[in-house]
Amino acid sequence: MTTLSPASTTPDAPGAPALLVALAVASLIVWGVLALSGGDAAARTLGLSLALGAVFGVTLQRSRFCFFCHVRDLVEGGDPRGVLAILAALAVGVAGYALVIGAWLPTPLPGRLPPDAHIGPVSYVLAGAAFVFGFGMALSGSCISAHLYRLGEGSPTAPFALLGTAGGFGLGFLTWNPLFLSIISEAPVIWLPHHLGYAGTFGLSLAVLAALAVLALAFARQGAAPAEPSPPLGLRRAGHALFVARWPALAGGAIVGVISAASYLRVGPLGVTAEIGSLARSAADRLHLLPETLYGLDGFRGCATAVKTALWSKNGVFVLGLVGGSLAAALVAGQFAPRRPRFSDVASGLAGGLLMGWGGMTALGCTVGVLLSGIHAGAVSGWAFLVAAFAGMLAGLPLRRRIA
Numbered sequence: 336m337t338t339l340s341p342a343s344t345t346p347d348a349p350g351a352p353a354l355l356v357a358l359a360v361a362s363l364i365v366w367g368v369l370a371l372s373g374g375d376a377a378a379r380t381l382g383l384s385l386a387l388g389a390v391f392g393v394t395l396q397r398s399r400f401c402f403f404c405h406v407r408d409l410v411e412g413g414d415p416r417g418v419l420a421i422l423a424a425l426a427v428g429v430a431g432y433a434l435v436i437g438a439w440l441p442t443p444l445p446g447r448l449p450p451d452a453h454i455g456p457v458s459y460v461l462a463g464a465a466f467v468f469g470f471g472m473a474l475s476g477s478c479i480s481a482h483l484y485r486l487g488e489g490s491p492t493a494p495f496a497l498l499g500t501a502g503g504f505g506l507g508f509l510t511w512n513p514l515f516l517s518i519i520s521e522a523p524v525i526w527l528p529h530h531l532g533y534a535g536t537f538g539l540s541l542a543v544l545a546a547l548a549v550l551a552l553a554f555a556r557q558g559a560a561p562a563e564p565s566p567p568l569g570l571r572r573a574g575h576a577l578f579v580a581r582w583p584a585l586a587g588g589a590i591v592g593v594i595s596a597a598s599y600l601r602v603g604p605l606g607v608t609a610e611i612g613s614l615a616r617s618a619a620d621r622l623h624l625l626p627e628t629l630y631g632l633d634g635f636r637g638c639a640t641a642v643k644t645a646l647w648s649k650n651g652v653f654v655l656g657l658v659g660g661s662l663a664a665a666l667v668a669g670q671f672a673p674r675r676p677r678f679s680d681v682a683s684g685l686a687g688g689l690l691m692g693w694g695g696m697t698a699l700g701c702t703v704g705v706l707l708s709g710i711h712a713g714a715v716s717g718w719a720f721l722v723a724a725f726a727g728m729l730a731g732l733p734l735r736r737r738i739a
Contacts, residue, residue, distance in 0.1 A: 384602045384649045388656025389663075391594050391605075392484050396661040397668075398587020400424075401481035402702045403472040405584075406728050407735075413556025420588030422544050422551070427589050428711035429540045431596020433533060436712070443528035452712035453604045454636050455699045458522035460514050461716060462723040468694030468701060469727020473735045475499075475687025478702045479695065480607045482688075483654060487661030489673025495684030496691070497611065503692015504608075504615035504640070508625055514697065515630045524636075525715035536713045543718075579668045595711055602649055604712070606704030607657070608695045609650035612640035615692070637699025679738050 394400065398420065405417025436449045448454055455461065472478050475496040477485060482500075486493040527536040595605045619625045633639065638650070665671040695701040698720060700708070706724065709717025 380602055380649060381647055381652050384598075385652040385656040387594060387598050387602065388653035389660035390656075391591070391653075392487060392657035392660030392662075393664045394582075394587055394590045394594065395480065395484040395657070396487065396664040396670075398582040398584060398590070400584075400587045400591060402478045402706075402724075403469075403728055404477065404481065406725065407473075407732065409551055409554060410729065410732065411736075413554065415551040415555040416584040418551045419548055420584035420591075422548050423585050423588035424591040424595070424707065425710050426541060426544050427592025428595040428707065429537065429544075429592075429713075431592060432599060432711040432713070433537050435596060435600050436528075437533055443526070443533065445529055448524075448526055448636070449712060451603050452599070452636060452714070453606070453638070453700060453704055453708040453717070454524055454526050454712055454714040455705065455709065455716040456519055456522035456524050456635065457715050457719050458518050460518050460522070461698055461719055464694040464697035465705070465720040465723035466694075466727035466730075467690050468698060468720075469724035469729075470731040471503075471687040471690025471692075471694060471727075472702075472724070473687070473728050473731025474690065474738075475684050476735065476739070479611075479691055480657075480701070480703050483607060483657050484661035487658045487663075487671075488665040489671050491674055491676035492680045492684040495676070495681050496688035499685040499688020500608070500692035500695070501611055501615040501618075501688075502685075503689040503694070504612045504696045505619050505624065505692075506689070507693045507696025508616060508619060508629060510693070511632060511697065512626055512628075512630050515632070520631060527713040527715060540710065540713070578664075591707075592711075595707060599708070599711070602653075604704070604708035606638040606650060606700055606708060607654060608701050608704055609638040609640060610648060610654050611692075612638065612696055613648065613650075616640045635699055638695070638701070638704035639699075640696070683738055 399417075400420060401417070402421060405421055408414040408416070409418045432452075436452070440447065440449050475482070476492060477496070479497070479500060482490070482493040482496045486497070527539070531539060598605050616625065662671070691701065695704075698705050700706075700720075702720075702724065705720045706717050709720065711717075
């Protein structure tokens with residue numbers, strides 16, 4: 336089997352062993368969902384979170400959805416498809432969240448925020464953390480969610496990037512208190528519907544996303560998006576398009592937006608760092624490395640971390656489903672291609688992960704938890720993260736070109 340680039344659409348055909356393993360992984364996920372769904376309300380929530388994670392993992396793997404890679408493809412290759420997919424995910428999610436939040440909180444009264452929505456404080460700390468996160472993405476070659484789905488593909492960098500992310504969370508806990516006491520505690524938590532209403536927020540969000548789409552198309556270069564080869568006709572064509580060929584980028588982005596809204600309605604806002612952060616916080620607590628008090632941390636909205644007291648959490652089973660879904664999809668498509676890590680894989684993964692972990696902890700989430708879920712909810716913190724992380728990615732691209 337061959338290792339694929341994000342734009343590759345012609346993988347080797349999967350063999351029978353790979354298909355059997357994929358079937359086994361899918362069966363385990365289905366069994367887990369059914370087992371959890373037969374319990375009490377908490378167990379049913381875990382089952383639904385596992386199912387959503389699996390669908391999310393399949394979608395990310397099949398459509399190659401990656402915040403950093405999509406931005407890089409536009410900036411360096413003039414291919415706008417990935418960035419348009421991100422904008423589609425944001426637009427669909429904005430519409431979905433508007434329906435959910437409007438039903439739960441018909442009037443956006445001052446002092447009230449929608450339940451559990453990722454609406455965080457806006458400050459120089461958020462901007463700095465997002466910039467560091469974006470630089471870490473460029474250094475490691477992916478965002479955290481992409482490293483998770485590439486873990487299911489056998490990526491040699493992903494394990495080290497995720498290990499570095501956990502270490503970065505540990506550093507974030509050590510620097511949290513002085514940042515909170517000096518800046519974050521006084522930072523405003525801005526929810527756009529408080530100022531523009533639901534209609535104004537919805538209209539402004541779509542207008543900004545449309546303007547960004549026009550800007551992306553303006554930077555596109557003719558011939559940058561290669562034509563995809565025609566698969567066989569009939570049922571084989573349908574099967575090839577669904578299980579082997581790369582899904583259209585816009586379709587993948589739209590599905591991500593739907594999953595985000597569905598997750599908020601039934602489980603909670605999308606995020607992929609809460610479990611990593613909780614594991615890091617629990618380990619640091621056992622080693623007596625945490626400050627005695629993390630001021631204000633547990634009172635903010637976002638990808639919350641906590642010292643683990645239970646084996647399973649909603650975010651934990653979501654991440655397990657994400658990796659399992661990606662693994663099954665990669666096996667079926669013939670895209671499971673592990674190889675021995677090179678020194679550059681280890682170094683860039685650990686260093687980039689460390690930066691993403693510190694940035695994600697300090698910003699209370701990542702490109703999924705703050706950017707995606709935040710913008711969907713109408714949070715200014717989501718837009719601030721988008722701008723600063725984009726700047727960090729641009730700053731890190733020259734270094735990425737040297738080590739790739």
